[in-house]
Amino acid sequence: MAVIGVDIGGTKALAVRIEDGKVAATERHTLNGSEDLLEAVEKAVASVSDGEPTAVGVGIAGLVDQADRTFVWGPHVAGDRVAVGAELETRFGVPVAVDNDANTALIAELELGVASGYRDVLLVTLGTGIGGAIAVDGEIYRGGGYAGEWGHMRVVADGLLCDCGKRGCWETLASGPALERLAREVLHANPSSSLARSLGDQEVTGYAVVASADHGDETARALVAEVGRAFGQGLADLAAIFDPELIVVGGGLGSVGEGIVGPARRVLADAIHGAAHRIAPTVQVARLGPTAGAVGAALLAAEATNGS
Ligand SMILES: [Zn+2]
The missing domain is CATH 3.30.420.40 (ATPase, nucleotide binding domain)
Structure with missing residues (x-):
């Protein structure tokens, strides 16, 4: 049972695969801020996939409507009003949770880290x-x-x-x-x-x-x-x-x-x-360093899946 978390920032897409509560794989991809957001997430997810995950979580730098799972806008990431949750759910066929990347990083630090x-x-x-x-x-x-x-x-x-x-x-x-x-x-x-x-x-x-x-x-x-x-x-x-x-x-x-x-x-x-x-x-x-945003995104996705 693997859950994948992706953190999209201004210069990187960082993906983790979490299995049995532990980080089983991490991949970092350099971005220049102009890439298509959904394609960047897809590429990052594919880089850590080992079979189909049960859920995918995405943390994005910028304004994110967490309830609507939409990336609204951000100065460091291309695109506006991108329906990340709905679009990726269609592509992946599994539940997708979306939040601001700082929120996902704090979720990770509260659950597993220094907080x-x-x-x-x-x-x-x-x-x-x-x-x-x-x-x-x-x-x-x-x-x-x-x-x-x-x-x-x-x-x-x-x-x-x-x-x-x-x-x-x-x-x-x-x-x-x-x-x-x-x-x-x-x-x-x-x-x-x-x-x-x-x-x-x-x-x-x-x-x-x-x-x-x-x-x-x-x-x-x-x-x-x-x-x-x-x-x-x-x-x-x-x-x-x-x-x-x-x-x-x-x-x-x-x-x-x-x-x-x-x-x-x-x-x-x-x-x-x-x-x-x-x-x-x-x-x-x-404590989780640069992976916190991605780990928290995975935790959020796992929580959303368990709650449904
Ligand atoms: Zn400013």
Whole structure:
């Protein structure tokens, strides 16, 4: 009895096959954001299939109508108003559950990961952008459907242009592309910097900068810490609103760990409202790492199947 979960983000489709409660296969496919959404899911499902699954779950970065199982829109994924659930059910012939990928990641962390045993939890994903999910008393809180899109809180008046079309969003300062932009600024200003030597012929990406930081380049470390601090300031704002027990940091860049999360934690402790009189929420890196969204999608699908 296998259930397949797929996480569609701005740069990847990640699929897992879950058998007997365990991840039996994982495949990651690179996307450029312009692929047909349904075809990307089909390809990802096929890559981990071993016979017909009992159900398929899909987590997608962006606005998802979970009840209607429709991908409504997202700045990092092509297509709008795609009836993902209905279309894929026709193609696969098995039940299909659909949700926002941050919600599915939080479902996974609550059931199998670092949020196990907690009730009031925020999951903040840091990758191509910033996504989020909210658990209140152990249940996913969706608001009218789209709660948790705090990557698009405007934090700088007339700031940098965001992928969403607005300016100054939190994710323009804290994301993989933000780290890439900072690195390009350094390389432009100082083409013979240690960062230029460290990156060599590699394409300048957020992950390449993180790798340079891990290899000891001080400039890369400073840039990673700068993004971490911008991330931490936003976490302080979220803590002012929700006062959660736990903040789980997920997403590709969040998963790199202390280089990002350490500075974020320190800023959170200083910037939280009433800092001298309270302890800031615990901040932990998602245990399931980059697979959380896909694993949670599979869990959601399994749950929907069991419930029907
Ligand atoms: Zn935005």
